[in-house]
Amino acid sequence: LTAMAEHIQRPEVGAVGARLLADEGTVQHAGIILGVNGIADDACRGFPTENGGARRPAQLTRNCSAVSGACLLTRRNIFEACGGFDEDVRLAPFADVDLCLKIRRAGYLIVYTPFATLRRHKADDRGCDPAAAEVMRQRWGHALQRDPYYNPNLSRARADFSLGN
Secondary structure, eight states, rough: OOOHHHHHTTTTEEEEEEEEEETTTTEEEESSTTTTTEEEEEEETOOOOOSSSSSGGGGGGGGOOOOOOEEEEEOHHHHHHTTSSGGGTTTTHHHHHHHHHHHHTTEEEEEEEEEEEEEEOOOOOOOHHHHHHHHHHHHHHHHHHOOOOOOOOSSSSSSSOOBBO
């Protein structure tokens, strides 16, 4: 929590997320990339925990469009001002993406930090409830077209920072 609290104290930061590891020790979540696989997907899923080389985004503190609600830190006044979690998308599971986009719309940054790392047992993939996905498309269609924190030359089929087609 200390690593996350360092960032949430900055007035320009609205939410902070941690690195989540899967049971087998690989990265399960290192921020969320918009527009990948339709709505959004977890960055770096399946990467080795200590991945070296040019593709190191799971090991770098960085701004991103959204972070996982499994470990998200925000200030209460921001959470309430942005309307909190929305019941219409809670089952998608895109409630965390929706909340982060509302926080960004209010002018705050979303920060991912690998210096807060947790193991997430039996983590579900970002399945897609069709009704909730449609709410996300209607509400955030413009934002889902281009993630400002993900180079447009990178893959939109995978959230692994590989070159796109």
